[in-house]
Every structure is written in C-alpha cells, then in structure tokens.
Amino acid sequence: MKRVMVALIGSILLIVSFSCLKVALLNNNVDLVNSKTDVNQGDIVITYADITHNGMQEKITVDISNVIEKQEAILKIIDAENNIIWEERAGIPHVGWNSLFLYIKDGTVYLLRYNPYMNQGYGSYTYELFWIDEFWSVQTICSNTLDFSIKSREPSFNINMMISFVDEINRFLNQSILLFSTEGGELRYSTESSQIHRVEEFSWLYNCDIQYDEKDTLREKLEKYQEYIESEKYIIFRRREQSSTFGPISEAQLRDVANTGTLDDIRLSVTI
Structure with a gap:
C-alpha cells in the first residue's frame, strides 16, 4: 500500500x-x-552598423516574405540579443513608396529617409535624418521638404529653392548607402557584397522634348525646362499625348493657354 x-x-x-x-x-x-525577437532567419542581411550609438553594432535586414502577398517589404534593425528594436515598411504601390539609407559621417551612422514624391505634376520631396536611441525611439537630427509644380506657369517652380534642396540632400546621399527602396514600384536593397548608391538629379527633367547640353548645370537644365513648360511647344506636346481621349487642341485654345496658362474647357486642361 x-x-x-x-x-x-x-x-x-x-x-x-x-x-x-x-x-x-x-x-x-x-x-x-x-520583445519582438527576430524569429525569421530568412531575412536578408544588408549590413551591420551602430544605429543606437552605444558602441554595439546592430544587424540590418530586409524581410521580403510579404512582397507578393501584401506588396510590401520590411526593414528591420536587430540588436545583439536578436530583438527587433525598430522596423520600417515600404510598399510596392505608389502610395507606399519609401526609401531608407545608411548615412555615415565621421564614423557615426544615421538613418536617412528620403522620398521624392511626384503625382500629377506636383512634387513633394521630403527627407529626415535620424538615429535610434537606447529606448528604441527615433531621434531626428534634421529634416526638410521641397514642394513644387512642374505644370505650366506655376509660381512654385522656384529654381533657387530647388537647387538649394538638391545640394542639401545630395550632401547626405553622397555619403550614404541605400538600405532598401520601393521607389518606382521596384524593390531594391543593398547587401554586404553589393551596395547601392544614388544621387538626386530630378529625373523628370528628362521626360520631355528638351535637348540638354552635356555641360549644362542643374540650374541651366531647370531654366530650359521652365522656358519649355511656358511655351506653346509644351502645350502641343502634352495635348498630343491626350488627343486620343480629348481630341486635338485648336489654335484659339493654344493662344488662350499662351496668354493665361489655362483653358476654359476643363476637359482640355493641360496636365502631367
């Protein structure tokens, strides 16, 4: 018992x-x-860097497992204990485009978010330079935004401001590595063996019927573009693209646009 x-x-x-x-x-x-521990060992390692400025290098990876199903990629920063201390999403559709860079200055690293957004002829180029502190919070160093229009006769096409912004962002980009980007609807990312770099040069300058000289400065290209969008040639060029939908533009309407920059008939408005 x-x-x-x-x-x-x-x-x-x-x-x-x-x-x-x-x-x-x-x-x-x-x-x-x-604790958001990284359990996805399939993430692609981009590089290692001391993002938190604590003397320890964090692992930077990109998760592409949802690119097909959810049309997005996720950048992760992972500490020595395998915790995801920060992450950022970037979508493949236009509304979700995003780009992150690793900026290196005198041995110190920062994150640079840069999004040159264009839609229907209006641009909003925005950047933010920041780092992640010991509490996993974002600490912004500086930021700036350039808003402008590349439509005909728009006062926001300010060449001096545009050049100043490009000089400013390129000072950062020239010392940066692309971490990941979905700009243009295409996912791109660096790896330890293949690093991607970029500079800003206003790519829309080349989407028109203008012959630039190979020695033209950015200012000279912008001046030529401004002259072009204020000309009848530009109006004809844009109307030619729209003629299949709206029909040809008349000489009277051309004169109206040349004089006022607008058309009375909203169906014949000049857009990009």
Whole structure:
C-alpha cells in the first residue's frame, strides 16, 4: 500500500512538474513575441552598423516574405540579443513608396529617409535624418521638404529653392548607402557584397522634348525646362499625348493657354 501511495505521489509530482514546464515554455514564447525577437532567419542581411550609438553594432535586414502577398517589404534593425528594436515598411504601390539609407559621417551612422514624391505634376520631396536611441525611439537630427509644380506657369517652380534642396540632400546621399527602396514600384536593397548608391538629379527633367547640353548645370537644365513648360511647344506636346481621349487642341485654345496658362474647357486642361 505504501509503495502504491509513493508511486501515486510521484506521478502527481511528475504531472505537476511537466505542467509547470509547459506553462514556463508558453510564457517564454509570449515573452519572445512581446520583445519582438527576430524569429525569421530568412531575412536578408544588408549590413551591420551602430544605429543606437552605444558602441554595439546592430544587424540590418530586409524581410521580403510579404512582397507578393501584401506588396510590401520590411526593414528591420536587430540588436545583439536578436530583438527587433525598430522596423520600417515600404510598399510596392505608389502610395507606399519609401526609401531608407545608411548615412555615415565621421564614423557615426544615421538613418536617412528620403522620398521624392511626384503625382500629377506636383512634387513633394521630403527627407529626415535620424538615429535610434537606447529606448528604441527615433531621434531626428534634421529634416526638410521641397514642394513644387512642374505644370505650366506655376509660381512654385522656384529654381533657387530647388537647387538649394538638391545640394542639401545630395550632401547626405553622397555619403550614404541605400538600405532598401520601393521607389518606382521596384524593390531594391543593398547587401554586404553589393551596395547601392544614388544621387538626386530630378529625373523628370528628362521626360520631355528638351535637348540638354552635356555641360549644362542643374540650374541651366531647370531654366530650359521652365522656358519649355511656358511655351506653346509644351502645350502641343502634352495635348498630343491626350488627343486620343480629348481630341486635338485648336489654335484659339493654344493662344488662350499662351496668354493665361489655362483653358476654359476643363476637359482640355493641360496636365502631367
């Protein structure tokens, strides 16, 4: 009888011990999730850098597992304990385009978010330079935005401001590595063996019927572009693209545009 009782007590203790172990494992799993531990070993490693400025290098990866299903990629910064301390998404559709760079200045690294957004002839180019502190919070160093229009006779086409902004962002880009980008609807990212660099040069300058000289400065190209969009040649060029939908523009309407920069008929408005 005594042996039976001992065996029964032993079984109970074993069950209790197993249950406690199971609970502990479940709790550990919850802790892992809550601490955002990186469990996706399939992420592509881009590089290692001290983003938090604590003397320890973090791992920077890009998760492309949702590119097909959700049309997005995720950049992750992972610490030495495998915690995801910060992440940023970039979508393939136009509304979700995003680009992040690693900016290096005198041995110190920062993150640079740069999004040159264009839509229907209006541009909003924005950047933010920042780093992640020990509490995993964003600390912004500086930021700036350039808003402009490349439509005909728009006062926001300010050449001096545009050149100033390009000079400013290129000072950062010239010392930066692209981490990942979906600009243009195409996912691109650097790796440890293949680094991508870029500069800003207003690519829309070349989407028109203008012959630039190879020695032209950015200012000279912008001046030629401004002259072009204020000319009848530009109006004809844009109307030619729209003629299949709206029909040809008349000489009277051309004169109206040349004089006022607008058309009375909203269907014949000049857009990009």
